[in-house]
Amino acid sequence: MRPAAMKITDVLNGQLWKQMMVSGAKALEIKKHDVDALNVFPVPDGDTGTNMFLTIQSAARDAEKITGQSIGEVAAAASMGSLMGARGNSGVILSQLLRGIAKGLEGLDTANSLQIAQALQSGVDTAYKAVMKPVEGTILTVSKETARAALTRAKNGGSLLETLQEAQQQGFKSLAKTPEMLPVLKQAGVVDAGGQGFLVILGGWIAALSGEAEELDFVSGAESPPKAEIQEPESKQEFVQxxxxxxxxxxxxxxxxxxxxxxxxxxxxxxxxxxxxxxxxxxxxxxxxxxxxxxxxxxxxxxxxxxxxxxxxxxxxxNENMAHAMKEKALAADSEPLAEGQELKEFGVVAVAMGQGIADVFISLGVDEVVYGGQTMNPSTEDLAEAVRKVSARQVFILPNNGNIVMAARQVKDVVQDCQVHVIPSKSIPQGIAALLSFNSEGDADTNIKNMERGMSSVGSGEVTYAVRDSQYGDLTISQGDILGLIEDVIVTTGKLLFEVAQSTLEKMEWKTHDLVSIFYGEETKPEEVERLQDWLQEENPSIEVEVHPGRQPLYYYIFGVE
CATH class of the missing domain: 3.30.70 (Alpha-Beta Plaits)
Known part of the structure; x- marks a missing residue:
């Protein structure tokens, strides 16, 4: 059933703010795939719109649970919902915008146009502070210009609707300039996806405020977003008596x-x-x-x-079904059973993995909890926090293993208080494994952080995937369906044949100058392709150690590590 349209008003209470939040979520739900399509790289991980939608949907859902009329109360609930539901860097920045807005509305029952504009500015300030190295030409710039325009219009006596409309108009002008601020956007022929997503949400707010939310074909109480699957791999045997x-x-x-x-x-x-x-x-x-x-x-x-x-x-x-497996593993390792009443262990590790085989590798190296996710399926802050809470340790290290998950991982510190959380900013599976191999359970936290980050930096990472659309990237002309080779998330080679692109990627990684090449092959990679690549490596340089693992990851034919 559609909600009743809002009346145009110059004062917002919690009920009206709630409707605006839900309308913003619905607007982005409709446009999320258009925002996804603005991905700079033609690889199958364009999920900015989806991540922002799941984040704002979580915010709207928590806002809807509030029965009071206070706008400060509803904004706080939306902020908490966005914090727990934040996915990807774009979702985390959006959650920080909503967090700052909640700060600006704290203690208020209602808000006028100037107070809303000031809250938007508070959101921008909070988001900028949350990003370690703010980059202009992104959602940060668009939201900054939006808030600035809102403040100017509100101070000149603009109504709520006029203030937000002026803010949106300035936001679109700022969005149009993002390719001039970021050459990578100009090269790809797109505007910033995060900025576009933010303006779509703002459009939903305006539609609700002007009484046009029904045009969004909006349905209240949408289904919960799919959570990153946190399942127990068959090979895992827990150490819990x-x-x-x-x-x-x-x-x-x-x-x-x-x-x-x-x-x-x-x-x-x-x-x-x-x-x-x-x-x-x-x-x-x-x-x-x-x-x-x-x-x-x-x-x-x-x-x-x-x-x-x-x-x-x-x-x-x-857990009782796992008890016998634990005992068998303890005996196999010739270790003593846990003493009754034994305290929590000092350190635990949570790692993100994008395939069952990769998860098995992490578990074999001592990871306590694996969160399933990666490209196109970034886990939320709540997913990561749940995994951390499952670890019986005083201090827990998180290995995000993806650049788009690092910010969500860092937010876990804000929601988990009963243990100390350390985020090792690994941006690839090889980096995560290298960091884990540098971990020493007998060392102290500071030494482990230094060693893990040093180990992480010693490995080179490469990937082979496919193009989801036609594109021009630097000197490379890319057609949809082409095979792409990436090094440290930068496209370095393209072609029509998987074997040739894999060869080229490894050569550009200068694999012959290293001691070890690790290969994780995907769920769609044929065994004969893997065997052919392995044979070529051994023929080219028999002295180099080559490790091959069935990573079973989706979307990526190969993940390479050289060290």
């Missing part, structure tokens, strides 16, 4: 009330279990904790307000 699990009940719920004190609740629950997460606003708080007695936690929480979405899982029951 079921009978020694001190806090067997995973307890998660929402508390709704007034004047909820997040820090006080966090302090009161500290020490009552492990994997504690307490986040939220003065009106709604999300609690996640592993405990011995869920009843005591619920009895405590109900003093603050009403309980909602209560979920309790018996982890003893969930």
């Amino acid at each position: 079921v009978e020694n699990l001190d806090y067997p009940y995973c307890t998660e719920f929402l508390v709704k009330g007034k004047d909820l004190r997040v820090e006080q609740i966090k302090q009161d629950l500290s020490g009552r279990g492990d994997c504690l997460l307490v986040v939220g606003t003065p009106e709604v708080v999300k609690i996640h904790v592993h405990v011995k007695n869920p009843g005591k936690i619920l009895d405590y929480a109900i003093q603050w307000g009403s309980l909602h979405q209560v979920q309790i899982h018996n982890m003893l029951e969930q």
Whole structure:
């Protein structure tokens, strides 16, 4: 059922802001594939629109849960939703924009045009601070010019609608200039995808504000976005003795009330279990904790307000099928069984993998939890946070293994409080493996970070995939369906034959000057192609070690590592 159209107003309350958020999400849902198509590289990972949509949808969904009329309360909920649902760099930047907007609206029941414009500026300031090396010609520039125009119009007496319309018009002018700011955009003949996605969302806000949201064919309560699949590989054997699990009940719920004190609740629950997460606003708080007695936690929480979405899982029951596998592995490794009451281990590792075979390699090297994702399927901050909370360690290292996941991984620090999170900014599978091989469970965190980053930098990474559209990239004329070779995410060669492009990619990686070549072949790569490539390497230089693994990754025929 379509929602009632909003009346044009010069004052926004929480209910109207909620409708604008949902309308913005629906607008991007309609246009997400157009935004995806603005990908600079013609490789099958153009997912900016999809990532931004899933992020804003998560924000809108959390906003819809708020029953109050306060715009500050709804904006805070949307901010938290976007934080947990953020996917990819574009989604993380969008979540930071919404976070800053929430800061600007904090404590307000309603907001006029000037306050909305100031909140937009707060969003821009927050987003710029969140990016380590801000690049102009991106969503940052577009949002900055948008906020600047909004402030100017609002200060000159513009209404809410006029303010946002002026902001959007200036945003499109800024978007049109992005190819002049970033040569890579000009070369590809596209504008910045993130900036385009932001303006689509802003268009949804304007449509809702002007009473035209129904033209978006909008449906409230859309289905949840597909989560990056976090499944247990068949070869994984967990190191958890079921009978020694001190806090067997995973307890998660929402508390709704007034004047909820997040820090006080966090302090009161500290020490009552492990994997504690307490986040939220003065009106709604999300609690996640592993405990011995869920009843005591619920009895405590109900003093603050009403309980909602209560979920309790018996982890003893969930894990008992793995107990025998753990014991067998402990015996095979000639290691002593865990002592009863043993404390958490000091370090744990979470890694992102884009194929079952790659996941198996990480697990064999000691990774505790694998999050499945990569190109076209970036895991969200929440996906990564869930994996971190599963690791029984005081400190957890995250290996994103993809440049588009690093920012989402860094946000995990904001939502996981019961352990220390370290992000090693690996941008490829070979980098992640090299970092992991440099990890020493007996060392301290600072030394491990230095060693892992040093190890990561010692490996060269290459990939072979295919072109999803015609394109001109530098001196390369690319046709849809061509085979592409990339080194460190830069297209270096193209052709019609997989073997020839794989050869060319490796040669440009100067593989003969290294000691080891690692090959992870994809789910669509034929065994005879792999064997042919391996034979060529051994014939060309028999002294170099060649490791071949069935990575089973989608979209990419090969992933290469040289070191």
